[in-house]
Amino acid sequence: MAKITKLDDIVSLCKRRGFIFQSSEIYGGLASCYDYGPLGVELKRNVRAAWWNSVVQMRDDVVGLDSSILMHPLVWKASGHADKFADVIVECKKCNTRSRVDHLTSGAEEHTEHVPVETAMTDAAALDKKVCPNCGQVGQFTEPMAFRLMFETQMGANVDDTMRLFLRPETAQGIFANFRNVLDSTRVRIPFGIAQIGKSFRNEVTTKAFIFRTREFEQAELEFFCEPGTDDEWYEHWRQQRFEWYLSLGIKKENLRFREHDLDELAHYAKACVDVEYRFPFGSGDWQELEGIANRTDFDLRQHQRGMRTLNSWFEKKGDLSQIELNSEADNYHKGPLSYFDDQTKKRYIPYVIEPSAGIDRSALAFLVDAYDEEEVRGETRNLLRFHHSLAPTKVAVFPLVKKDGMPEIAVKIYDDLKGHFTCFYDEKGAVGRRYRRQDEAGTPFCITVDGQTIEDSTVTVRQRDSMEQVRVATDQLKNYLRGELEL
RNA sequence: GCGGGCGUAGCUUAAUGGUAAAGCCCCAGCCUUCCAAGCUGGUCAUGUGGGUCCGAUUCCCAUCGCCCGCUCCA
Numbered sequence: 001m002a003k004i005t006k007l008d009d010i011v012s013l014c015k016r017r018g019f020i021f022q023s024s025e026i027y028g029g030l031a032s033c034y035d036y037g038p039l040g041v042e043l044k045r046n047v048r049a050a051w052w053n054s055v056v057q058m059r060d061d062v063v064g065l066d067s068s069i070l071m072h073p074l075v076w077k078a079s080g081h082a083d084k085f086a087d088v089i090v091e092c093k094k095c096n097t098r099s100r101v102d103h104l105t106s107g108a109e110e111h112t113e114h115v116p117v118e119t120a121m122t123d124a125a126a127l128d129k130k131v132c133p134n135c136g137q138v139g140q141f142t143e144p145m146a147f148r149l150m151f152e153t154q155m156g157a158n159v160d161d162t163m164r165l166f167l168r169p170e171t172a173q174g175i176f177a178n179f180r181n182v183l184d185s186t187r188v189r190i191p192f193g194i195a196q197i198g199k200s201f202r203n204e205v206t207t208k209a210f211i212f213r214t215r216e217f218e219q220a221e222l223e224f225f226c227e228p229g230t231d232d233e234w235y236e237h238w239r240q241q242r243f244e245w246y247l248s249l250g251i252k253k254e255n256l257r258f259r260e261h262d263l264d265e266l267a268h269y270a271k272a273c274v275d276v277e278y279r280f281p282f283g284s285g286d287w288q289e290l291e292g293i294a295n296r297t298d299f300d301l302r303q304h305q306r307g308m309r310t311l312n313s314w315f316e317k318k319g320d321l322s323q324i325e326l327n328s329e330a331d332n333y334h335k336g337p338l339s340y341f342d343d344q345t346k347k348r349y350i351p352y353v354i355e356p357s358a359g360i361d362r363s364a365l366a367f368l369v370d371a372y373d374e375e376e377v378r379g380e381t382r383n384l385l386r387f388h389h390s391l392a393p394t395k396v397a398v399f400p401l402v403k404k405d406g407m408p409e410i411a412v413k414i415y416d417d418l419k420g421h422f423t424c425f426y427d428e429k430g431a432v433g434r435r436y437r438r439q440d441e442a443g444t445p446f447c448i449t450v451d452g453q454t455i456e457d458s459t460v461t462v463r464q465r466d467s468m469e470q471v472r473v474a475t476d477q478l479k480n481y482l483r484g485e486l487e488l
Numbered sequence: 489g490c491g492g493g494c495g496u497a498g499c500u501u502a503a504u505g506g507u508a509a510a511g512c513c514c515c516a517g518c519c520u521u522c523c524a525a526g527c528u529g530g531u532c533a534u535g536u537g538g539g540u541c542c543g544a545u546u547c548c549c550a551u552c553g554c555c556c557g558c559u560c561c562a
Binding site for chain 1: 489498499500513515520521522523524525526535536551552553554555556558559560561562
């Protein structure tokens with residue numbers, strides 16, 4: 001089986017067929033930003049829908065949410081992003097490699113969690129004693145550079161009276177901030193989850209590999225709330241569920257794996273974390289993360305209870321986050337405003353949270369890469385995308401075999417009849433073989449062709465993308481036939 | 489941000505200090521009764537901005553973007 005080894009081939013296919021374009025290409029492009037073309041947007045919609053179907057629609061214990069990208073700045077103070085979501089980096093003058101200051105503190109490998117900027121800046125003061133991890137030179141560093149990983153913007157059109165806001169770096173905090181609302185407005189009971197799909201923004205230090213790591217990206221996140229003590233089994237449950245999801249949508253088993261986070265790799269609030277990784281065809285041929293599933297304990301809800309207690313300080317300091325110290329936690333925090341009362345057991349507690357967090361763009365890329373195939377047909381190379389039916393941008397293409405003898409009229413009628421039910425495409429130009437191959441490259445699973453026999457007995461051929469085999473189906477049975485085949 | 493590589497049509501490649509060439513794709517027409525057939529015609533390019541020069545796609549500088557590595561990370 002032919003295998004793509006270069007990302008270039010994927011990028012080329014994506015552009016040629018209208019899946020993905022570089023953003024602002026007519027102006028020379030904008031780094032790290034990409035646009036989804038006509039086929040790409042359908043693919044992405046289908047990826048979202050498949051996630052939503054699996055995580056929300058098919059479950060009795062998960063509800064959906066769509067929170068705003070802009071949120072109260074205290075959200076990010078409480079979540080820790082405002083303080084910790086920044087890196088301080090220096091560059092070794094000898095070997096030109098860059099290192100995070102907090103990684104220079106000692107020779108021993110430490111945890112990789114971000115540290116507050118102030119701490120890092122303090123560390124930076126003692127740089128002349130630090131060792132470059134790459135070349136071993138001591139104290140040969142540039143001035144420390146601070147990186148703010150959150151995008152900033154301002155609210156209010158009057159420039160003298162605006163409020164500094166952040167574009168969310170993750171959708172999760174919108175879920176935590178609405179925990180109480182969902183609890184009060186629906187009749188959910190723990191254990192239950194809140195799911196959300198949406199854009200997030202991070203000023204990554206480096207972007208990478210096409211749409212794999214971009215500064216604007218789309219996440220599909222679930223926060224699943226459960227009683228402390230049951231969190232280990234729910235963590236296990238969601239690991240399996242999420243891994244299965246990728247396989248059920250056609251990702252090849254040999255290209256998917258788990259990667260457990262070591263204890264010293266975990267964020268300080270996380271009890272456990274595992275990545276679902278896909279073997280992307282990047283230069284190194286390396287495994288790369290599609291999704292992380294973490295046990296975040298009760299950290300987030302407790303932090304937001306602290307944040308809620310800090311509101312006065314927010315007004316006193318006129319919204320200057322750097323001047324604000326998060327208030328300490330109440331002694332009886334477990335009875336706080338974001339706690340949960342279980343009226344079966346009469347217990348009140350802050351729930352634990354299991355968080356599966358997937359990258360929609362990354363997943364779309366993985367599905368694209370995994371579906372790509374080339375095969376020899378009569379000495380010609382046939383390029384095709386073997387998408388799972390539910391992901392295919394176009395489900396059905398309708399052709400007249402030739403553009404005469406009344407075939408186009410019949411085909412158009414069939415097309416008009418089907419397009420209300422499936423994403424369809426009509427084509428009557430050129431040789432039918434060419435039209436088939438074009439649909440192969442777009443990943444369309446079924447092609448319907450009206451031929452001479454149709455005029456006699458009202459049947460058409462239905463051609464399968466993967467096998468190229470054809471069956472005859474009565475025109476009035478087409479809708480049912482396709483429904484069955486597409487499992488819609 | 490550093491180092492390396494690369495930017496010519498939608499794609500893949502030519503060529504040149506002096507009219508930018510071809511194949512595929514695409515479009516129109518003809519022909520075609522099932523897998524990128526054929527014929528005719530057609531659209532479309534030197535990433536951007538400067539400099540040198542009579543003249544720059546070519547040489548120089550800057551810039552933007554992509555890939556690989558370092559680094560980092562969902």
